[in-house]
Amino acid sequence: MKLTGVLMVVAVIAVVVSGINLINNVALSQTGRASTTPGNVTLEIQSIIDINFTNNIINWSSGYVDSDGTPTECTSISEAQLATNTVNGSAGNSLASNPSGIKCGVGWIPRLQGLTLQSDSNQDILVNITSNQNAFNLIDNGVALTPPSEFQWMVQENETGSCEAGATTGRLYPTNYTNVVQGVAITICNDFDWGPTTDALDIDFLVNISPQATVVGYRTAVMTATAERSATQ
Amino acid sequence: MDNEKIVTVLLLITIILSVLSVVVVLGNDASGKVREVYTKETITGDSEQSGSINLAIVSPPSGGAG
Numbered sequence: 001m002k003l004t005g006v007l008m009v010v011a012v013i014a015v016v017v018s019g020i021n022l023i024n025n026v027a028l029s030q031t032g033r034a035s036t037t038p039g040n041v042t043l044e045i046q047s048i049i050d051i052n053f054t055n056n057i058i059n060w061s062s063g064y065v066d067s068d069g070t071p072t073e074c075t076s077i078s079e080a081q082l083a084t085n086t087v088n089g090s091a092g093n094s095l096a097s098n099p100s101g102i103k104c105g106v107g108w109i110p111r112l113q114g115l116t117l118q119s120d121s122n123q124d125i126l127v128n129i130t131s132n133q134n135a136f137n138l139i140d141n142g143v144a145l146t147p148p149s150e151f152q153w154m155v156q157e158n159e160t161g162s163c164e165a166g167a168t169t170g171r172l173y174p175t176n177y178t179n180v181v182q183g184v185a186i187t188i189c190n191d192f193d194w195g196p197t198t199d200a201l202d203i204d205f206l207v208n209i210s211p212q213a214t215v216v217g218y219r220t221a222v223m224t225a226t227a228e229r230s231a232t233q
Numbered sequence: 234m235d236n237e238k239i240v241t242v243l244l245l246i247t248i249i250l251s252v253l254s255v256v257v258v259l260g261n262d263a264s265g266k267v268r269e270v271y272t273k274e275t276i277t278g279d280s281e282q283s284g285s286i287n288l289a290i291v292s293p294p295s296g297g298a299g
Contacts, residue, residue: 064290
């Protein structure tokens with residue numbers, strides 16, 4: 001009888017403890033139950049837009065227009081031509097289809113590599129380029145000449161696939177020598193890739209110096225490339 | 234009802250309550266899963282670079298650039 005009484009007390013205590021435990025689990029949520037508050041994770045993705053001219057200067061040095069008739073096309077009415085890439089038939093006033101290099105010029109050093117722009121970004125970018133000079137100011141010193149001097153540029157891929165092709169993407173421009181407009185930004189590629197072997201563009205230049213150009217001295221033009229996130233990611 | 238029956242009933246109640254507690258715990262979402270992911274983007278790097286074109290025009294031996 002005495003043992004039964006002890007068991008009864010133990011049983012009552014067990015019931016009470018079990019009841020409290022159950023209430024605790026259901027109502028107080030303190031037994032490892034996940035909180036209803038979301039566990040937030042903040043993930044920061046660093047986006048890099050970084051461009052670099054790996055070849056940032058074209059220096060033709062000093063020279064003058066060759067007009068002595070040697071070669072025969074270099075006469076008093078011909079112009080000197082300085083080009084970093086092949087000149088097609090549409091460029092130049094009188095020296096169509098000349099190769100790159102120097103034509104009808106004495107002293108200038110041939111430069112066969114344009115400015116090379118590389119993307120070190122981690123995303124596709126859009127690139128604009130602006131010149132602070134045009135032919136009228138750079139060569140002709142603000143004087144109207146006949147024929148006028150010319151200052152032109154074109155862009156091509158240094159690494160194939162750098163400006164992604166497509167009907168509405170890429171758009172490498174201009175791909176033929178085109179007159180440089182001073183102070184006006186043009187988009188040379190709106191989907192400049194960033195792959196290890198597809199991230200370089202060449203910007204080539206053509207300078208035709210009029211035989212009437214009388215200005216002498218050091219001439220320089222600064223090309224500024226700016227990059228922004230491409231809309232065609 | 235004698236004491237032995239009362240003890241037996243109490244032990245049964247205890248077992249039932251314990252089983253219910255286990256069921257409640259196992260039924261709770263204890264996976265700790267992430268409910269939301271936030272992303273943030275920053276842009277760094279040099280987005281502007283310059284290059285230059287240089288040449289000089291000198292007078293030819295006969296005088297004048299042309």
